[in-house]
Amino acid sequence: MGIFRNLQSVIRFRKPEFSRSRRRFDRAANIDDLRAIAQRRLPGGIFDYIDGAAQDEWSARNNVAAYSRIELRPRILRDVSVIDTSTMLLEKKTPLPFILAPTGFSRIAHSQGELAVARTADKFGLVYCHSTLATRSIEEVAAVSSGEQWFQVYMWRDRGMLRDILQRLRACGYTALALTVDTAVLGRRERDVRRGFTLPPKIGLDTIVDGIRHPSWTWDFIRNEPITFANVATDSRGSGGSAVSLSTYINEQFDPSITWDAVEWLQAEWNGPLFIKGIQDTQDAVIAAKMGVAGIMVSNHGGRQLDGSPAPIDLIEPIAQLVQGQLTIICEGGIRRGSDIFKALALGADICAIGRAHFYGLGAAGEQGVVRAIEMLQDELTRTMALSGVRTISEITRDLVRTAR
Numbered sequence: 513m514g515i516f517r518n519l520q521s522v523i524r525f526r527k528p529e530f531s532r533s534r535r536r537f538d539r540a541a542n543i544d545d546l547r548a549i550a551q552r553r554l555p556g557g558i559f560d561y562i563d564g565a566a567q568d569e570w571s572a573r574n575n576v577a578a579y580s581r582i583e584l585r586p587r588i589l590r591d592v593s594v595i596d597t598s599t600m601l602l603e604k605k606t607p608l609p610f611i612l613a614p615t616g617f618s619r620i621a622h623s624q625g626e627l628a629v630a631r632t633a634d635k636f637g638l639v640y641c642h643s644t645l646a647t648r649s650i651e652e653v654a655a656v657s658s659g660e661q662w663f664q665v666y667m668w669r670d671r672g673m674l675r676d677i678l679q680r681l682r683a684c685g686y687t688a689l690a691l692t693v694d695t696a697v698l699g700r701r702e703r704d705v706r707r708g709f710t711l712p713p714k715i716g717l718d719t720i721v722d723g724i725r726h727p728s729w730t731w732d733f734i735r736n737e738p739i740t741f742a743n744v745a746t747d748s749r750g751s752g753g754s755a756v757s758l759s760t761y762i763n764e765q766f767d768p769s770i771t772w773d774a775v776e777w778l779q780a781e782w783n784g785p786l787f788i789k790g791i792q793d794t795q796d797a798v799i800a801a802k803m804g805v806a807g808i809m810v811s812n813h814g815g816r817q818l819d820g821s822p823a824p825i826d827l828i829e830p831i832a833q834l835v836q837g838q839l840t841i842i843c844e845g846g847i848r849r850g851s852d853i854f855k856a857l858a859l860g861a862d863i864c865a866i867g868r869a870h871f872y873g874l875g876a877a878g879e880q881g882v883v884r885a886i887e888m889l890q891d892e893l894t895r896t897m898a899l900s901g902v903r904t905i906s907e908i909t910r911d912l913v914r915t916a917r
């Protein structure tokens with residue numbers, strides 16, 4: 513009887529969970545686990561579109577690896593009973609020091625796509641930057657979220673189309689614009705080349721076989737309306753109704769001849785906060801500051817454009833030394849841990865942006881997965897702050913990290 517009572521006091525049966533994928537999701541401990549779940553749930557070509565990068569994918573790997581070369585230098589015995597992760601972004605308070613970066617074609621991972629991401633950002637009070645190449649429109653995203661929305665643009669050959677977009681953004685209350693400047697031509701994503709990947713995916717025999725092997729994704733995909741480039745649906749060529757390769761679309765639609773004049777043009781047309789997305793050099797950061805833009809996203813497009821380009825985190829300190837205080841510095845690329853965000857802030861970033869981290873969540877479990885990804889980063893950041901002896905974002909200072917150089 514005594515033994516039985518002793519056993520009873522230590523044994524706790526969990527409610528049985530019969531779905532294996534649900535069990536895996538419930539036990540996911542970090543962003544890499546969400547990535548692994550997304551890899552199981554998604555057909556190979558879809559996962560590769562999200563996970564892949566340009567050519568040898570060195571930059572994509574280096575973006576992540578660069579964080580592990582930075583050491584934390586914790587301070588102890590400081591009262592960390594209350595941690596505040598909020599910070600200011602464009603003179604408004606945001607509860608966490610990161611935003612959700614634009615990712616095109618999100619419905620390829622889950623039918624809710626950008627709506628799931630926008631709703632989650634709203635739930636946490638974070639900024640979501642909606643992509644030009646999104647599969648839900650400017651209006652649809654605005655309708656599901658009362659939170660703050662930014663929009664990412666490319667410079668179209670047809671400036672009239674861009675003017676129309678700006679008009680729609682203003683009507684829907686989008687507050688800032690990010691001009692992506694690292695995509696003069698599309699980076700060569702060799703995983704996509706090998707698979708003959710198109711947007712939307714073409715249905716061939718290999719797609720059908722892959723679909724049968726990934727029933728949950730396939731069921732979600734076929735039950736919902738076809739995927740299109742929702743923001744440019746008025747454009748007949750390449751609206752996404754017919755399958756085109758991303759590089760064909762970009763080469764036809766976007767203007768590779770643009771220079772800093774285009775930034776000036778956009779500043780005048782938009783007349784609101786403008787960010788330059790894709791700064792990869794200190795001198796370009798200085799030019800951006802001189803032009804009076806609101807901010808820069810130090811980014812190599814998650815390694816998807818120029819393979820061999822530097823890890824954004826390695827550029828933050830030199831850029832901050834030159835331009836800090838003149839504009840907002842956003843660090844994005846390779847962030848998979850809350851401690852990565854801590855390191856970027858310590859080196860001089862004002863805030864960070866996450867791309868794949870939330871996209872893996874979307875691919876793993878739709879909206880629930882995006883929520884989970886943000887919770888993980890929030891928890892990790894809070895823990896890193898507590899264990900480093902800081903209570904507020906402004907207390908995250910340079911002396912709390914050590915770099916090789």
Ligand SMILES: Cc1cc2nc3c(=O)[nH]c(=O)nc-3n(C[C@H](O)[C@H](O)[C@H](O)COP(=O)(O)O)c2cc1C
Pocket residue numbers: 561562563575613614615616617643644645646664692789811812813814815816844845846847865866867868869871
């Ligand atoms: C699947 C995918 C689609 C993306 N689509 C866009 C896009 O439409 N426009 C854009 O400016 N950046 C796009 N990006 C780049 C992200 O905005 C961001 O720069 C990048 O994901 C940051 O790196 P990380 O994924 O390591 O966080 C995309 C990234 C991924 C992974």
